[in-house]
Amino acid sequence: xxxxxxxxxxxxxxxxxxxxxxxxxxxxxEFRSTDGPGALVAAYQxxxxxxxxxxxxxxxxxxxxxxxxxxxxxxxxxxxxCGQRIQIYVKxxxxxxxxxxxxxxxxxxxxxxxxGHLFRTKTNELxxxxxxxxxxxxxxxxxxxxWHGLSDVEIRYRQRYLDLVANEKSRQVxxxxxxITQELRRFFDARGYVEVETPMMHPLAGxxxxxxxITHHNTLDMDLYLxxxxxxxxxxxxxxGLDRVYEINRNFRNEGISTxxxxxxxxxxxYEAYSNYLDLMDLNEQLFALLAxxxxxxxxxxxxxxxxDFSKMIRLTMREAICKYWPAEAGxxxxxxxxxxxxxxxxxAQRYNxxxxxxxxxxxxxxxxxxxxEWTGLLFEAFAEEHLIQPTIIYDFPTEISPLSKQKPEDPxxxxxxxxxxxxxxxxxxxxxxxxxxxxxxxxxxxxxxGGEEAPKQVDVDYIRAxxxxxxxxxxxxxxxxxxxxxxTDSHSxxxxxxFPLLRPESPASxxxxxx
RNA sequence: AGGGGCGUAGCUCAGUGGUAGAGCAGCGGCCUUUUAAGCCGAAGGUCGUGGGUUCAAUCCCCACCGCCCCUACCA
Numbered sequence: 152x153x154x155x156x157x158x159x160x161x162x163x164x165x166x167x168x169x170x171x172x173x174x175x176x177x178x179x180x181e182f183r184s185t186d187g188p189g190a191l192v193a194a195y196q197x198x199x200x201x202x203x204x205x206x207x208x209x210x211x212x213x214x215x216x217x218x219x220x221x222x223x224x225x226x227x228x229x230x231x232x233c234g235q236r237i238q239i240y241v242k243x244x245x246x247x248x249x250x251x252x253x254x255x256x257x258x259x260x261x262x263x264x265x266x267g268h269l270f271r272t273k274t275n276e277l278x279x280x281x282x283x284x285x286x287x288x289x290x291x292x293x294x295x296x297x298w299h300g301l302s303d304v305e306i307r308y309r310q311r312y313l314d315l316v317a318n319e320k321s322r323q324v325x326x327x328x329x330x331i332t333q334e335l336r337r338f339f340d341a342r343g344y345v346e347v348e349t350p351m352m353h354p355l356a357g358x359x360x361x362x363x364x365i366t367h368h369n370t371l372d373m374d375l376y377l378x379x380x381x382x383x384x385x386x387x388x389x390x391x392g393l394d395r396v397y398e399i400n401r402n403f404r405n406e407g408i409s410t411x412x413x414x415x416x417x418x419x420x421x422y423e424a425y426s427n428y429l430d431l432m433d434l435n436e437q438l439f440a441l442l443a444x445x446x447x448x449x450x451x452x453x454x455x456x457x458x459x460d461f462s463k464m465i466r467l468t469m470r471e472a473i474c475k476y477w478p479a480e481a482g483x484x485x486x487x488x489x490x491x492x493x494x495x496x497x498x499x500a501q502r503y504n505x506x507x508x509x510x511x512x513x514x515x516x517x518x519x520x521x522x523x524x525e526w527t528g529l530l531f532e533a534f535a536e537e538h539l540i541q542p543t544i545i546y547d548f549p550t551e552i553s554p555l556s557k558q559k560p561e562d563p564x565x566x567x568x569x570x571x572x573x574x575x576x577x578x579x580x581x582x583x584x585x586x587x588x589x590x591x592x593x594x595x596x597x598x599x600x601x602g603g604e605e606a607p608k609q610v611d612v613d614y615i616r617a618x619x620x621x622x623x624x625x626x627x628x629x630x631x632x633x634x635x636x637x638x639x640t641d642s643h644s645x646x647x648x649x650x651f652p653l654l655r656p657e658s659p660a661s662x663x664x665x666x667x
Numbered sequence: 668a669g670g671g672g673c674g675u676a677g678c679u680c681a682g683u684g685g686u687a688g689a690g691c692a693g694c695g696g697c698c699u700u701u702u703a704a705g706c707c708g709a710a711g712g713u714c715g716u717g718g719g720u721u722c723a724a725u726c727c728c729c730a731c732c733g734c735c736c737c738u739a740c741c742a
Contacts, residue, residue: 156677158711159693218702225699242699259692273700296678296691298703303678305734317678360742406741513738528742552742570742580742605741644735655733 159293166256167289173252175286182264182285184213189235191269192277200271210279212237213264213287215316216257218297226254227278230263234322238278239265250284259297260290304646311650321647324640327446328648331636332399334445335419338438344395344421349384351377351401357614358382358555360598360605361404364414377403380629381420382555386584387617389422389625397421399632410644411576413633414653422627427583428567431626432544435571435579436464439542446639454574454641457540464571468547469531473499476535481506491564496526503530519601524549524564539572548582554594556582573638581628588618 153160171177191210195203214230214237224243229236243251257263264285272278295301295317307314307321314321336346354373356363358380366375381398388396399419408414423430443450443461450462467475470490477484481503489495500515507514515529527549539545546569550558556566568582585591595610636648646652 156693159677162693220701220704222701222704223698225701227701227704229702238702240700244699274702276702293677293692298691299679301678404741407739409741410736412741548742577742
């Protein structure tokens, strides 16, 4: 198989044959290096030339050629490995004829190994004086341009390997992402949590309201749903005595794609027995401050034009947020008591929508006939959410939109639930878990009765049965890892923090049978 | 799904209703301390795809494909 650009591909294949003809294996099996470019540069950055000469430091280093300057009978190149590079100097009379012929046949992108010793060039750059050259692997296709790098976002997403080689920024984003999950594991492990893996293929899609992907198992001849949330399985584990569990894994939701949504995304979910949502709020403040400091070095993080302060979190009830962010032009703001009154949220929404319609603003709207609790949620989303730039905990969600949350003892219209908003994005969702099986069954049935594509189609009977065996008072939470990564790496599209975001398949461009 | 934008050499980008350009990469030559190496030379294109208008379309019009952004959807 050959790939564009064909001429360069063939040219490089030809060179590979010539390399073979020199007696080098085209795809050798090993090369033992003593040091990586990064370690050498770090260790000898300050060592003067005279010292390098006096006490010769022999090294063997491997890497990808990312710059290459051939000047007759000598040449320079930079070898890159792990994002760090070191210069090599290859001289005909030092390396020998065969090695120098090999050097002449190299291209940007090839992997090689060198053996030699450290020295400094005229311009004082730490370099390797190459005595032996080893061929490791040929790049049959050219790297993106060295100066401007790779900026075509489509290629960056489709051929992430090129993006990672060419763009240090991209490399840093994914290293940060790895450190985030690493830090999360450290955080929860240190608190006595057990990491588990629950099914990704569910006979029933539960634990969230979302349209699932459907797949099929042949032998069992049954349809399965890719999970939309691990929630119901994790709580079964708490019933089973794993009092503190967490899982970091993918969820799949068959819904829109945007700068904040990818059909598969990574969630951290964790459950802690004998805690409630207030405990989780405190834990979140610690967790996010720690993450910000570990990943960015500070609890103040630049995100676009904003400086996000992760040292604390603002706390507002949902009703307070609605009152606080009520647009001044829409008339007098409602009072929390109005929102609490039966029929209140609906009346307030009418007032708001009247103004929003005139002002051309987003209306609080949903098909059908929303309940008070749903109106409250709609109002919040219509105009409050966008204002939540600084890390904010919104708590006390209406019961009607929180089917898995425990009600507040003093007000059954509200649940002990909160969400964290940062930079206008929903980052986390946690609550005191509803552990009354009769009430849970009632809520499930209510959801099913309401219908809609995102509602569950049937009661998860085994989950109710598990609750009947006794779920201790428990608090649980889900955190969107992709979005957290966006915040901590100043990335403004979720595709920039997912290695291989979902895109339409590359069409064979000119396939004539595409037309229907 | 609706609105807007983009698609020109491998990469980064100019450009024009009259048969297409630069830099880098690649090819040939010179060059034994360069670093965006340099100098000389040659090559490289279905201007996203398909229609239409026109004497003539990469450019204007229509449709389609892909990507990006906004809106909608997304507890």
